[in-house]
Amino acid sequence: MLRWTVWTYQEGEGWSPDQQLPLNLSDFGPSLAGGSSLDCVFAGAKGDSRLYLTRYDHINGWIVAQALPNHYSAAAPAVARYQNKLYCVHRGGKDDEQLWWATYGDQGSGVNEWSADQSFPAHKSSTTPALAVFQDKLYCVHRGAVDDAQMYWTCWDGSSWSADRPVGGWTSSHAPALAVYRDTRRQPCLVCVHRLDDGSLNLIRFTGSDWRPGLNDYPTTLPGKTAKAPALAVFGGDLHCVQRGNGDDKNLYISTMVQGSHSWYGPLRMGESVASAEGASLTVYRAPDGTKDQLFCMHRGV
Template sequence: MPGTELHHTTFNGDSWSTPQPVEGRLTTHPPGLAGFSPGEGEALYCAFTDKARHLAWTRTADEAEWETTRTDDDATASSDGNFALAAYPLSDGEPGLYAVYCDDGGTWQRLTSDDGLTWSDPKKFTGLQPPAYRIAAAVYRDKLIVASTTADGGHLQAAVFDGTTWKPMKGLEPFIGDAYSVSLAVFNEKLYCVRGASGSSETMLTTFYDGTDWSADRKFTPPGGISAPSIGLIQENQLVCVYSDDDRHLRYALSEDGEYWDAPVLLHQGGKATGTAALLHFKTKLHCLYPA
């Protein structure tokens, strides 16, 4: 897997910064993002799959300079796998960082870190089938949610972790989606999940969870195609979707209610994305990292 270099851009609600390469960070898989405070101040963490399929990660405190990449050779993702990242309390209640992935044997694993520098040994958990490709993670109502589509049939699936046990989420059986594009975000007190329609590069599907039930899918079909959509917040009342069009240019659309999207706009002129973007609101901006 030769990989392509990660690029980083930020959105302030009006415009995107010029994308900058995160030099030397090569991957073809979607990165994972999380904001975490291990004690010396909050930093933006980026986890990605290196050429050996090991967990690699870096961080930035000033949103510009990235630290030297570290790797954990004990964590190896499947050939089509990525590492999802989330900040969530550890078993002792202290702040923690979680990395979730699926290994070659189809077993789901998670690691934790209390300092952002070292990780626990991988620990398996159950409740999910092997994923098709992208794994997404989010914290909703004090619980860690992990989601993907299944390798067998492309069915949407999710598991809930309450700090002690993992349980599969119910009510997702009717939902099917593309492997590359499962993305989660908490917006308007609901957990939103977007994904590309199975077998289509023209439509994004959106469902949300209100703490009890999942809503019916709502379709978004922009001109020029849509693949590998990701969602994030720029502010409490605005949801942002970044995706690749048919020419692999990154575009973005805004929504104030999570149901209807404004007309998409080209994110920046020039380069094309070669993989799926990851979005995270950190401090005052929406951060976007993607292979290009």
């Protein structure tokens, strides 16, 4: 069953107790997108590879999840908001490692609905991709298919996806995570955190032209190790990474790079009952009647 917790950026406030999303089951981790609304897309459980969408209502809570019309995935999807639409990128169902994409919004009928799934030109992955908006384009970073651990990147300019290109020589044993941050010279960059074979997490950045290790003076390796994919978000000006423990440790931990510092703080356990068999998802959202941003974390149970 999916669960969620929230953190309000205020001294003395921590993570709220984990809450369940009734009737929302997934074999994989969910994917969150904040902004104008708080949306969650996830694949089903127990052989159900259909994708589902649930949305948070600040009065009534999470609405009943609705299945996407004809969209399937054998791993968690990735979602991001771009040009007033919700974009979803995912690998196919069962043995289909082709990457697919669809959008949720006004497709021309005057009502919000999902577009049909469209396949990428020649982009494949065995696991979950990562999405982020950087320099007015939607970037997708993903691991290769089958035994290809090389990471690749492509971007959507509003009309087409670019050809897949290698992310330098970097590899990943699980799905990567993306966020837009600033390096030590205050220059915006696309940050990617990915898992190495030994469970450690590595940080690289994209400047708009090439991929480079670390954030200038910042270390490239994050503290702690994980058995699954990490999650990234910028909240309160700081860069946050949520990771599941390594090996049999299913607790969720958070590490933070405080803006202007040169090191990571953590990892700190997120709560006594906050645990997951898979990776988590992070996003920032402020309810229509809210006065401050909140950091939302969603994950499946153990």
